[in-house]
Each structure stands twice: as structure tokens, then as C-alpha cells.
Amino acid sequence: MPQIADKTENLAILAKKIKAWGAQLGFQQVAIVEPDLSAASEKLHQWLASEYHGSMGWMSEHGDKRYVVDKLVDHTVRVICVRMDYLSDNKMIAVLKNDNKAYISRYALGRDYHKLIRRRLASLVSFIRAELPSMALSQRAFVDSAPVMEKPLAEQAGLGWMGKNTLILNDKAGSWFFLGEIYTSLPLPVDHSEQPNRCGKCRACIKVCPTDAFPEPYVLDARRCISYLTIEHKDAIPIEIRPLMGNRVFGCDDCQISCPWNRYPQRTGESDFTPRHGLDEPELVTLYNWSEVEFLRYTEGSPIRRIGYQRWQRNLAVGLGNASANSDILAALERSAAQSSDLVREHVQWAIEQQRHKITHKARPK
Ligand code: SF4
Numbered sequence: 001m002p003q004i005a006d007k008t009e010n011l012a013i014l015a016k017k018i019k020a021w022g023a024q025l026g027f028q029q030v031a032i033v034e035p036d037l038s039a040a041s042e043k044l045h046q047w048l049a050s051e052y053h054g055s056m057g058w059m060s061e062h063g064d065k066r067y068v069v070d071k072l073v074d075h076t077v078r079v080i081c082v083r084m085d086y087l088s089d090n091k092m093i094a095v096l097k098n099d100n101k102a103y104i105s106r107y108a109l110g111r112d113y114h115k116l117i118r119r120r121l122a123s124l125v126s127f128i129r130a131e132l133p134s135m136a137l138s139q140r141a142f143v144d145s146a147p148v149m150e151k152p153l154a155e156q157a158g159l160g161w162m163g164k165n166t167l168i169l170n171d172k173a174g175s176w177f178f179l180g181e182i183y184t185s186l187p188l189p190v191d192h193s194e195q196p197n198r199c200g201k202c203r204a205c206i207k208v209c210p211t212d213a214f215p216e217p218y219v220l221d222a223r224r225c226i227s228y229l230t231i232e233h234k235d236a237i238p239i240e241i242r243p244l245m246g247n248r249v250f251g252c253d254d255c256q257i258s259c260p261w262n263r264y265p266q267r268t269g270e271s272d273f274t275p276r277h278g279l280d281e282p283e284l285v286t287l288y289n290w291s292e293v294e295f296l297r298y299t300e301g302s303p304i305r306r307i308g309y310q311r312w313q314r315n316l317a318v319g320l321g322n323a324s325a326n327s328d329i330l331a332a333l334e335r336s337a338a339q340s341s342d343l344v345r346e347h348v349q350w351a352i353e354q355q356r357h358k359i360t361h362k363a364r365p366k
Helices: 008-024 038-049 092-097 113-131 150-157 204-208 226-232 284-288 292-298 303-322 327-335 342-363
Strands: 029-033 078-085 139-142 177-184 248-250
Touching: 008 029, 008 078, 008 113, 029 150, 078 113, 078 150, 113 139, 113 177, 150 177, 226 248, 226 303, 248 303, 284 303, 284 327, 292 303, 303 327, 303 342, 327 342
Parallel strands: none
Antiparallel strands: 029 078, 078 177, 139 177
């Protein structure tokens, strides 16, 4: 294969090849952007000043590396942005309506996407390198793993627009996809295909949010967001928010499910994203009864594992407390009331009180 020098026309050929390789590697879209994160950095600072990031202190760390791309990776002049669909089922609403079931965010049902996408991006990086063996290239791939402003970059690259729910929406694919990036020193031709914002007057995501986590459109207060509370937050879940969480025990997709742009979602063809161990519609009690050994076994290679057994049990206890009156649930909670962790014990106690109250109330003649 003839080698490509860094001439303009050759870079255009290389950009086309990168997109073709990306498609072969399973990405639904690949686009190249000359990053300008000045507006995004202003929004970030406002968001941090409002303390909407909760305990995610890492959001304010790393100085300006987050929005000055060549401070994170030397000599970066372009970012290659990719997206990959992950939705594998359509049981979301049925599970949310059944309060004996546990709802797990759809992105977490299969194998951890970080590994899969990182591997594919590494292949893409090596294909580019192979085209330019004698050129000193600076390239680095990211998947939700470093101070990278992936959503503003994706928006600039034309992968979609930032919806009022703060997710990237694509007019053909909705929002059920992962993002990834390659920072590169190659001055590739950029894509000028930004999608206009098509949210219009819709506010479905804001209205449906179970915990009212959007203080205004395009702004998320993570401290009220179920995804943050069940995954990122290490301490007790605020008592006033627990009843609002329903059966959502790992993440929440309500603002995606309600979005009209997700009415006809694209299904993934990746077998790694196929639900494992029935996690697409599990019983709350079944998950709660897992021992730590079982938790580690069933979540091996899954993004769920990173929250650890105690937070897993904390979240499930909230789900069990929110379930309808159920003596089996109460028995399971009471059997485990002497938990070793203060965090879990307090949530289990809360759930026991909720169940006892509901059972008593249900039994009382009208
Ligand atoms: S639900 Fe409506 S407002 Fe929210 S992101 Fe989708 S289109 Fe935009």
C-alpha cells in the first residue's frame, strides 16, 4: 500500500480511510473535529460553581487539560470522535413498571464498554500509524477515561446535538450510544456537519425525571440524578430522594426512554452488549440475595462491578423499600438486617420500615 505523506490531498484520503476503518471496527459514526472548547469550558465552570457535580471532585481537577486539548496530549490539533450503539433490548418500560424487578441502566447490561471500545480505538490508532510509519505522530485514545469533554466534542464533530437532558442526540440514532475519542497531531480535514438542535419546545425528559434533576434545560444537578446517586455517590442516598428512585438500582434511563428521538432506536450488533445473567429484567430479591462472591462472579467484566458489593446492596435496599407491600421482600430484608456495613445497614433498616408500613397499611380493613 503506498504511504501517505502529510499533504492536504493525502490527508483527505486518510480521513476517508479512517472513517472506513471505523465502520469496519463497528463504529456507527466517525467524524473529525478541530476542537474549540471555550464555550464548553465556561459552562463547565458555571456548573461547578453551582456545585451540581456533588462529590465528583475529579470534575474540577486537571486544571485546563479538560478544555485545552494539547495540554492533555501534546500537539493535538484534531479529535477523531466515534459513536457506537449499545441498546440490546426493549424491556425498559415493562421493567420500570414492575416494582418487583430491578432496573439497570441499559448501557450496563453486558460487557464493560470501556474495554471493547478502547480495543477498537487502539486498532484505529495503529491503522493510522501504519499509514505514516516515518512520521512522528502524537495520538491517544479515550473512552470516558480522562478529562475529555466528550459531549461538546461529539457535538462539534456532528455526532448529534446536546439535548435538554444533557445527552448527545442523533437525528437517526437517538441517544443510546457510547462515545470515544482519539486525540491526534495529524491536521486531518474536519467535518462540517454539526446537527442543529432539534429539541424544539419538547420538555419530555425534564418532566419525566423521577427526581427533578434538571434545574433548567441543558443543566443537570448530578446530586439529584439517580445515575450519580447509584453509581458515583459513595455515601448514603438522601432519604427524601429514596422514594423517588423506584426500582432503579444502577443508573437511570428515563430521560432517554421519554425522548421522542429514541422512538425508533437502533439496536446494537455487538454480542458483548447482550444482557448477561438476566440483568435486563432481574428480580430485586434475587439480586439482593447474591452473596459477595456471587456479586463478583456475576459482574465480572461488567461496569456494575466498579461500585462494589456494598453500594450494590445499598441501591437494592432502596429498590426493595420502594416495592409494593411484599412479605417475601420484608423477610429477605429482615434476614440481612445485621449487615456488617453501616451504610448498607441503614438503608436496609429504611427499607424494612417502608415495607412494614406498607404491609400494615395494606392489611388494615378499610
Ligand atoms: S426529551 Fe425532548 S427536550 Fe429532552 S432531549 Fe429529547 S427532544 Fe430534547
